[in-house]
Amino acid sequence: MVQERRAAGLPARRFAVLHRRELMAALAAAGMVPAVTRAQGAFPSRAVQMVVAFPPGGQADVTARPTAAALERVFNQPVPVVNRPGAGGIIGSASVARAAPDGYTALMALSSLGVLPESERIMGRPPAYTVDQLAPIARITADPTVLLVPASSPWRSVGDFVADAKKRPGAISFGSAGNYSTLHVAMAMFTGAAEIDLLHVPFQGGGPALTALLSGTVNSLSSGPGPALAHVKEGRLRALASWGRERIPGFEDVPTFIELGYPDVEFYIWTGVFLPAATPEPVQGRWRDALRQICQQDEALRRALDAAGSPIAYQDGEAFDRFFRDDTARLVKAVQRIGRVE
Template sequence: MKLTFKYLFFIINTGLLINLSSTVFAQENWPNRPITMVIPFPPGGVADTVGRPVADALSRSLGQPVIVENRAGAGGGIGMAAVAKSKPDGYTILMALSSISIIPEADKILGKQPSYQLNQLKPIARFTADPTVLVVRSDSPWQNYQQFIESMRKSPGKFNFGSSGNYGTMHVPMEMLKANQKFFMVHIPYTGAGPAIVGLLGGQVDALATGPSSIVQYIKAGRVRALAHWGEGRLAS
């Protein structure tokens, strides 16, 4: 199974961005005040790990502070919706994961009114495209991927996995794996990857599927074991 998630950098709003380029930017000499980067997850996750150095680099390049604001909840949906509905003046930007495209569609399937639409956001750049990694604590009984799958099949519902929230980049891969390998695990949604990793380390959950940048320090420290990843070949780290 091959699955790669892309982490995108978004700015509000497709149509208005074009208008701003020809009018407001020329009049205001954009940017002439601080910019807010909304990260729709708590500290410690992939978006936060990637977003903070990007914000620092943008601050130096643009000559204006880029202030990071973590607005977590609903698998990232709260922060994403806040940016989608913010004033389209170029001063509110979003560091998003691929769940940005999943959440509105999932809401429609469940009969809910989506809190935002993708056409409210304009993509600017992609910063990472790392494959999601399946990890367990180093004191777990599973030494490899095959042992993990066999154990899940033998004991349906006995074990659980954490995620950054419903429909997110940590939830969907595990649901795909469960369906593909025909086993059942209980899903424990957190408000972001950071709290989910804390849950794994503390023994509240048995496994995670997360980005390498948010978990590699714990793998190197021997606290977490990587069993597999949704990508091609071996990961250099």
């Protein structure tokens, strides 16, 4: 048959297409279609990695672990959480920006994601990644940060804290997840509005910064409510104020900075899933569908995040893309006001 069609003068490309179709038809009839052909378009067909650019214990990690567990129930594949800390989140974020755009490596990011490239420019370094290298898939949570101090400290209110800081400029320290990190920017907003000078002590992530506060290594911290809630309930830490427009569930007795007369001190630490920008749209869509499903229907995920004091605030598609761009622009301005940090 092949020789007869070639003799009939069919073009070589047309001949190759016919030959391939005949071969596949014969294989299908014999039940021998290759597995790779049957699996085309099926995602995921193996484990999916979720990178957290910070050590365990911080807001991104607290959100990533129950989210990954819920995704395993939808993807029917393992979704290991990989902590890849360093440089305030730059190392892990850059690793995902450079990862193969196949959907098998995702990033659970914080709001600092968009400002870290600008911080590197301020420091005179070329950015390790740019936001255009990452595709925003979905926001999972969006919480105001809370100002924490040890329960044994003398500060029972923001007024106490500010008054002491004005008496002793540079004597009171605060921890952060690194220079220009989410927790650093939030405190910079507060110290600027209150006109106080605190000593900044950067760590490799929110988890180590919280540990430092608990151990007395630093005196204060802006933290996501999730990692802080249990320690506040146990009486180890005291929450003085929150950066939200409204009081936070679980912290109903804690006033907002807006209530206390600081109208411009408003900040949210959000978590969101990102993929390499070149990831095909069908794979991005599969991720969005899965994340939307678990955030709307998975009660175990909802309970876990509620218990952590960080309820689901789901957003995807154009809404999340717009939110991310607007939030990044606002935070970049704050980082530019901080300036170069030696």
